[in-house]
Amino acid sequence: MPMSLSVLDRVPPSVAFPDQALEANLERLDEEFEIYQTTRNRDAIYRFLEAVFELILWWRHEGMAIHYSRRALWLRGHRPVPKRPEPFAAAIQCTTKVDYKTRSKWSRVLRYAAEYYSGECLTKFIKRKGGINRCAARFTRRLGRTKNPR
Amino acid sequence: MKFRVDKILQELIDETLDRDHLGRGDEMPGHKPIFVELLSDLEIAGYATRYLDLKGRIAWKATPRLRDLMHDRWLDAVADFDADVA
Numbered sequence: 001m002p003m004s005l006s007v008l009d010r011v012p013p014s015v016a017f018p019d020q021a022l023e024a025n026l027e028r029l030d031e032e033f034e035i036y037q038t039t040r041n042r043d044a045i046y047r048f049l050e051a052v053f054e055l056i057l058w059w060r061h062e063g064m065a066i067h068y069s070r071r072a073l074w075l076r077g078h079r080p081v082p083k084r085p086e087p088f089a090a091a092i093q094c095t096t097k098v099d100y101k102t103r104s105k106w107s108r109v110l111r112y113a114a115e116y117y118s119g120e121c122l123t124k125f126i127k128r129k130g131g132i133n134r135c136a137a138r139f140t141r142r143l144g145r146t147k148n149p150r
Numbered sequence: 151m152k153f154r155v156d157k158i159l160q161e162l163i164d165e166t167l168d169r170d171h172l173g174r175g176d177e178m179p180g181h182k183p184i185f186v187e188l189l190s191d192l193e194i195a196g197y198a199t200r201y202l203d204l205k206g207r208i209a210w211k212a213t214p215r216l217r218d219l220m221h222d223r224w225l226d227a228v229a230d231f232d233a234d235v236a
Contacts, residue, residue, distance in 0.1 A: 014151060015190050024196035028213055054201045061202055119204050 017064075022071055025055055029095035045132070046123040052095075053110050053122050056087045060114070086111075105136045112139035153185065154209035158220060159198055163188050192216075 032048040059065040069090035073081045076094040089107035092098065098106075109126060112135050117125045129135050155163065166188055189210060192198035197216035203209040212220075 015153075015186055015193070018194070020194040021190070024194055025199060027196055028199060028215070031215070054199075057202050058200045058208055061206070061208065 017068075019071065019075060022068060023075060026072060026076065026091075026094055029055070029091060033096050043123070046126065048096075049106060049110060049126075050122045052088060052091045052106075053113060056091060056110070057114065059087060088114075105132065108136040108139040108144075112136070112143065115139075115143060153189065154203060154207060155189070155198075156209070156211040158212040158216065159189075159192065159210055162192070162216075 029048070029051055032051045036044040036048045056065060059068045065087040066084055069085045069087040070081050070083075072094045073079075073085060073090050078093060086107055088110040089103055092103045092106055096103070109132050112129075113122055113125055116129075126132060126135050129138060163185060167184060170184065189198060193200070193210070197213055197219075198210045199213050200208055200210055
């Protein structure tokens with residue numbers, strides 16, 4: 001084996017996350033939202049929320065949530081991009097056309113879940129906690145701006 | 151770094167690595183760089199996505215798009231097989 005290849009093999013590999021991969025992730029959310037819009041099933045929104053949740057959780061795990069959120073907003077033409085966008089809200093804004101209130105509510109639900117869920121299915125968690133509206137209210141009560149001033 | 155991928159992605163990558171290996175003969179570098187490249191390509195194509203597994207580790211799984219594609223191919227293969235038998 002040539003020297004250069006064996007040296008390459010020793011470099012710990014990591015999978016880069018270029019803009020194309022980020023765009024592919026956003027496209028997946030687009031598809032999930034489209035499914036939600038074309039069905040009459042009331043639970044269809046959970047599939048979209050799960051996809052957003054899954055994406056932002058690994059962004060947070062890598063410590064890149066703010067950075068990737070800004071990149072996503074930029075890629076989707078939401079300019080000027082805020083300095084510290086809320087990642088869940090940013091992902092929803094990039095992939096749906098819902099109004100501000102809905103976006104804020106879904107984002108609060110997901111932030112609440114990120115804080116309290118323990119690895120179970122997100123849909124089950126939200127339902128167990130009383131549904132989307134209840135979870136949003138719980139977030140505001142427990143973790144909202146007035147409870148957690150920064 | 152260990153790469154955790156689901157069964158569908160693992161099969162797809164193994165298949166591609168095997169095919170690649172047959173073509174390259176002795177010049178084949180270690181599997182890992184190619185594995186990473188394939189995983190990255192699949193992610194860019196929207197066929198693989200990262201997530202946190204139950205232990206909070208980064209892992210990759212097939213997207214619904216890839217699952218649908220594999221399902222269609224399987225149906226095609228079954229139809230071809232039935233046509234051959236008939």
